[in-house]
Amino acid sequence: MIEIKDVRKTFGILAVLKGINLDVNKGELLCLIGASxxxxxTLLQCINGLEPIQGGEIIVDGISVHDPKTNINMLRRKLGIVFQQYNAFPHLTALENVALAPRVVAxxxxxxxxxxxxxHLDHVGLGNKADSLPSQMSGxxxxxxAIARALAMEPSYMLFDEVTSALDPELVGEVLETMRLLKSEGMTMVVVTHDxxxxxxxxxxxxxxxxxxVCEIGTAEEVxxxxxxEQTQKFLRREKRKPLEVA
Structure with missing residues (x-):
């Protein structure tokens, strides 16, 4: 379980997180939506310990993420994170990219x-791309x-940060389908999405x-x-006016 208690985060004088309270339950897919x-x-990066916080506490499986006594590298093995940019090593094959962290870190x-x-390449439908370089693969x-690489550390939680926003619309569906597969298998996920x-x-x-x-939280039907x-209603009205993406 991930517990987020009154978390505050600032960049200089800019308050980015103003007392966030959230729980993420085992096996749950929690989507975070909102304007840029x-x-x-930032909240995802705080959960993973990539960003310090100025107040509150984030607890993952009973361990306080930002406690100075916490072995953050060990804790991050529980928290796979996938960013908008793929960040693959261009000189390594797909297989070598995914095998690197288990070999070096684990x-x-x-x-x-x-x-x-x-x-894990088989798992995400890339079994036949093991010997391909990233430059030989579509977005x-x-x-x-990138998802296979995160899964290779066998995390308890997956954090996704706008993972389809850099993709051409016709490629979005295959990534979302992989995420739906993980949900069906019971993976706990926090997903920042514009979709x-x-x-x-x-x-x-x-x-x-x-x-x-957190202005509003609930089931998809509710939110x-x-x-x-009013702010949720305004945001959703703006989103509906945007061109539809292929999913």
């Missing part, structure tokens, strides 16, 4: 790490490679963030189809 600058991506043997990498394939249809169809709960605060707060 509302704090969604100290798996070379043979074991490669077998694990092949398993959607590279994003699925309202994905949030409506796949999320157990949706949280709408506005100016660093997306029947929002109660």
């Amino acid at each position: 600058g509302s704090g969604k991506s 100290k798996r043997g070379r043979k074991e790490a490669r077998a694990l990498a092949q398993k 959607g394939q590279q994003q699925r490679l 309202i249809n994905f949030a409506r169809e796949s999320a157990d709960r949706v949280a709408f963030l506005h100016q660093g605060e 997306i189809d029947n929002p109660q707060k």
Whole structure:
């Protein structure tokens, strides 16, 4: 379980998170929606310990993420994170990219790490791309490679930060389908997304963030189809006016 208690985050004089309170339950897919600058991506990075916080506490499986005594590198093994940019090593094959962290960080043997990498490439539908370089793969394939690389550390939680926003519309569907697969297998996920249809169809709960605060949270039916707060209603009206993406 992830517990977020009164979390505050500032960049200089700019308050980005203003007392966030959220729980993420085991097996849940929680979607974070909101306008750019509302704090969604920053919150993910705070959960993973990539950004310090100025107040409050984030607890993952009973461990306080930002406690100076916490071994953050060990804790991050529980928290796979996938960003908008793929960040694959261009000189390594897909198999080598996925096997690297298990071999270097988890100290798996070379043979074991490669077998694990092949398993996760198969899992995300890239089994036939093991020997391909990232430059030989489409954007959607590279994003699925990033997901396989995160899964190779066998995390308890997956954090996704706008993973389809850099993709051409026709490639979005294959990445979202991989995320739906993980949900069906019981993976606990926190997903920052601009794809309202994905949030409506796949999320157990949706949280709408506005100016660093959780403005509204509930089921997709409650937040997306029947929002109660004016700011949520305005945001969703703007989103509906945008061109539809292929999902």
